[in-house]
Amino acid sequence: MRKQALSGILGVLAAFAIGALVLALQGFNPVATYGALLQYSLFSGSGFTATLTRAVPLILTGLSASIAFASGPVNLGQPGQLVMGALGATLVGLFVHLPSVFLVPLCILASLLGGALWSGLAALLKRAFAMDEFIVTLMLNFIADYFALWVITYPLFDPSASTPMTRPISTAAWLPDLGGVNTSVLFMVLAAVVCWLIMSRGRSGYEWRMTGQNSLFARIGGCKVDANYVRVMLVTGALAGLAGGLMIMGGPHRFVKGLGANYAWDGIMIAVVASNGISGTFLYGLLFSALQQGAIGMELVTAVPSEFIDVLQAVIVLVVVAGRVSLNMVFDRLATRRKLKENTR
Template sequence: MRHRRVILFSLFGVVIAVTVGLLLLWALGYSALEGYAYLLEYSLLSRTALFSTLSRAALLVLLGLSASTAFASGALNLGQSGQFLIGAMAATVFGLFVNLPAFLQIPLSLAVAALAGMLYASIAAFFRRRFNMNELIVTLMLNFVADYFTQFLIAGPLFEEGRQSPASPAINASGWFPVYKGFDTGILVALLAFILIYLLWNRSKTGYEWTIMGQNSIFSRIGGCPNEENFTKAMLVSGALAALAGALVIMGGIQHRFMPGIKANYADDGIMIAIVANNKVVATAIYAIMFAIMRTGAMGMELETGVPLEFVHVLTAITVLFVVASREYSQYLIDRFSAFLRARRISSRIEDYAGRDSSGSMD
């Protein structure tokens, strides 16, 4: 029953956010309904638009799962941005210096990227377990390290001669995801990751222990769960997922090279998706697709109606705000109303007992 209420109020928050977006467009002098219509047309209503949206959604699903895996288990990993960059760079280096047949090159590139993300996330896990340092601070600082380190590589050792701006050469073609009639097969990587993470959380002992640890770490420790080991595992899985998203950017798309600003469109999206999805696996995928629709359709909305691209970022923030607020505040109201009803029942029982006692004493 509680789960259904959460879904209902989350949908209510989405409806409010969409309505507020319409009102904002109208207040700014744009045709609100026309703008939304073009947003959907350029993100869903053609094969090219749909496949483009799915490609973007694949990245957001991986980043959202990375954040939700960490948050739901009690690990405050805010390093998705850095792990994303490290995974992208690992896939780039492997793709530049190794050239195997595609059936080996592609899975090995993904494995190398995932391993690099795990190793980078393990730094924060090590400092937490060895020195009791807050992983939130460590992962945030490591984002800057990854950013400057990758910039150094593409401006120095990996710089492609003849280019006007820093960038790596394109990776070997055997490491590119095949594209069939516009469908980027890298989407299948995100789908497989989603299935595995869903099974991990809902069909495994580790997922159960992570859930208990995320809800109450003291209770899980008393119950015999190895909290330190589970924390490390959650950080490693989170880092691997973010790094896989980085690998998808390099191995899919058009450029197939590491370029400045590669994380610009995805830096903090995973964290927002995890928050609005309340760290639930299925909800994470749903909101990732919704965000991908908005980001992909924004270009068409600007082209046809003149609505700035930045409006979609505003709409995304409004969606997060209203979904989280409606979910949390509605639960607060329900709890207050339930407490009020319980108090009324107790009060009526006390009055009944008092009435019986008074009638008995009169007899």
């Protein structure tokens, strides 16, 4: 754990250094750029709350990917599952009229189901026809994207809008802001705590992790590997779906064209840098959210295009992941040397 934190911090710092080099080569001032980045994401009231709200889909899709990768299934379908979850919440929000107390949970349920439906489809294809979920979930992403685009262009199109989008959902389903922070953050934190409990304290989480590390061992140990596979797919799909639902209920309150496109691969990216740990996913989710939020301010203050952050994020992923492997090798070598010394004495 301490090793991981060390390699993570070193990696992020190294990535920032590489980013600074890129900036300097382009003729920008790295110090001013990073200053603006931090200023607009963490050290201003509105920036900080915006960072927290933005972290909701990032952390939830990150948790989805983390749990899936840690448990075996290569679920790369978070983008599609997010879209289907958002669609579920939108449908309920548009057509069901109930007071908030009932409508909010119902919308959330719909988003969970929407995501689980889409990952469940991939799980079904795997179980019934042995089709690799790795490619299936990827293809389902594209299909979900076009399907949602069709839904908001034709059946649910808002005639008063110029680009494809639905009408706003019933105001009873809107998640209010509390002190500048959207309440969707509470749901996200709750989901993260539940995930942590399941994965590190629950029996099913233990079974899933064992299956992820060695499925044969888990099978011999008495885990129902196939049933667990389906469960993991459903749970991770539901998490990504929840991200979509919360985005609708807390943000634009309607399904807008291109929703989730910016978050498409971020969840997977976060899971990868966090090496599938729950707390790591949470922290890296906050970091990436701060970067993306700060990018807007950075573009305002300095001339650096906000797309620079996309590059920086990918550099962070590469450096942290590679750094972890190399650092582990260094640590192992040190440990060996120490043991050798003890033995020769």
